[in-house]
Amino acid sequence: MRNVIRQTDGRDFAAVESLLARLFDVMLIALGAVVASLLFTPDAGYRTLESNFVLFDMALALLLLPWFGVYDSWRGRSKWRLAINVVFGWIVVQACGLVMMFLLHRTALMSRLWCVSWTVLTAVGIVASRLLVHAVLGRLRRAGRNLRMVAVVGAGSHCNSVIANIAGSPAAGFRAVATFNTGGDTDLGAHGLPSFACLHEFADWVRREKVDEVWLALRMSDESTVLRVLDEFSDDLVNLRFIPDVRSLVMFDRNVVDLIGSPAINLVASPMTPYALMQKALFDRLFASAILLVLAPLMLSIAVAIKVTSKGPALFTQRRKGADGRVFRIYKFRSMRLHTEQPGVVRQATRGDPRVTRLGAFLRRTSLDELPQFFNVLRGEMSVVGPRPHAIEHDDEYRSVVDGYIHRYRIKPGITGWAQINGFRGETDQIEKMRGRVEHDLYYLRNWSFGLDMRIVMATVVKGLVDRNAY
Structure with missing residues (x-):
């Protein structure tokens, strides 16, 4: 009987803890709005409108944030994943609030600077509070308490x-x-x-x-x-x-999924959950849109330079395989002189390749020839981060001699990837180079996280734009 009472008391405490977390999040939403108003004070006419918006978002947070699992027990689970869920949930709450204000024809009257600053401050506050709570709990647990x-x-x-x-x-x-x-x-x-x-x-x-x-x-x-x-x-x-x-059986993960009402353990299946794919797709679209907007003058200049310095189109297209083996046309800035390839044969660029123009050599060395692939990202054919796509002829060649090669097709190919920032870039003139590239791609698939994507993007910006293996 004592065991039953103890377990029930624990569950009641967990329920109280969840309720307190929800109330604290609502308080942080209100506090973020107040701080944003103090930093970016709108005109007096905005106050009533923005107060109504804040109250509406506080109610939405109580309804929507639990859907993202932020109030479940995260004991033993990734706290960074919790932070991502919190931020994504808050963005959804804000988006729903903005949609409601739009339907009421009130968005034109709202201070955009205040709204953006409120969104950022609240996201930082909620994440910081979560990480602080779990840091305190971690210290308590290391001391032998709350176990x-x-x-x-x-x-x-x-x-x-x-x-x-x-x-x-x-x-x-x-x-x-x-x-x-x-x-x-x-x-x-x-x-x-x-x-x-x-x-x-x-x-x-x-x-x-x-x-x-x-x-x-x-x-x-x-x-x-x-x-x-x-x-x-x-x-x-x-x-x-x-x-x-199931260590000897699984390829990517050991996730238990609900399959038409029955629990199933993924042995060899897509390594990413639908929620993870949604996160990745949202980031891809936003990031690609920002890059294309910011770098539009540079891309236009490159296109003009290609047309002036050599005959042929500014863009080069080639058939590649994407997620689930679907074929798409990849875009690049043309870096070679016009030439004829034998049917069914694609020659990789080599060091000192006479087909590469002087401008093309610079574009390939700095990866600027890859910029048009952000259009592929916007079209949903590629991702910002993922396994690099190869020519279909090379796919057919390597899939039969490199173990695990086929699993690169389980997610969208990327503009940059884990293999590329670790030196596996450029010509794969030896089978060992391709094996090394595939091993790094499979590591990425097994260990994907939003944080890993950000790490790869930052590493690409810092050291990946200029590489001695790119020619």
Whole structure:
């Protein structure tokens, strides 16, 4: 009975914590609006209109922000992903508020400087508050407070790996306290935890010690053990989590998805969730629009220079494969003299290639020839960051000799990528170079995050525009 009461009290505390977080976010929205007004004071006529806008957004935040999971438990999960969810959710709230004001024909009367500054200040405030709270919780957990006790079911390297991950992440707030060794060994393991060979004894100990969670670190084939554990704890309010050992099977992730009502584990599937793809697409469109707007004079100058210095069109197009193998036309500034290729054969540019014009050599060395690809990004055919697309003839050649090459098609190709900022750029005259490029592309697919995209973009700007391998 005490165990049930303790678990219920914990759930009530979590509910109170979630409610307080929502109220605090609403307060930060109002505070951000006030600070923006003090910094960028609008005319007196704006005050009533903007107050109504703020109140409307506060109500929208209570309704919409929970959809982005920002009030769920993030114990053991990426805090940067939480920050991205918070910012994206707040932008959606603001967008809905602006749509409502537009429908009421009030946007023309609103101070745009105030609105933008309010949006930025509130986003910074909410993210900073979240990171501060989790930093404080992390210190408490490292000091041994605010921990959830975990008993692990399993045996062998996978079970040891799960226990090691718990011990190596003290800020996550979990502590391994015991194991049920499915191999039958009751000796203390390498981690010095009490070990049980009898399930009933293990379950009694979990109840007696009021353990919060039981993690099942088992093979996919251990269905009978999973069912036994589920049956044993069927009347207990203990969190049961299955962490299957699928390391030898998965290509990209171990995400559990809902597939027409049934849970499914992705073994080889798209490495990015629909939400991640939506984030990436939104950033791509905004970034490409800004680049094209800012660099339009430069691109026009390059086009004129190409036309003046050599015969032929300013743009070069070529068929490439994009996401899911769909073929599209990629745009580049022409850097070579007009020449005829043999059907079905595409020669890569080599160092000192006589086909490359003097201006073209400069454009290729500085990557300025790639700028028209931002039109491909706007068309939804490419992404700012992703695996670089190759000529179709090269795709057909390498997919049969480089392991994992086909998986580059699982997301949109990019203007820059993880392989390019790590030196795998330019001619792939050796199979080892292509293998290295593909390995880096697969690493990107497995470890994608919005933060990694920003890191690649910054590295491209800092060091990627001029490269000795680009010719």
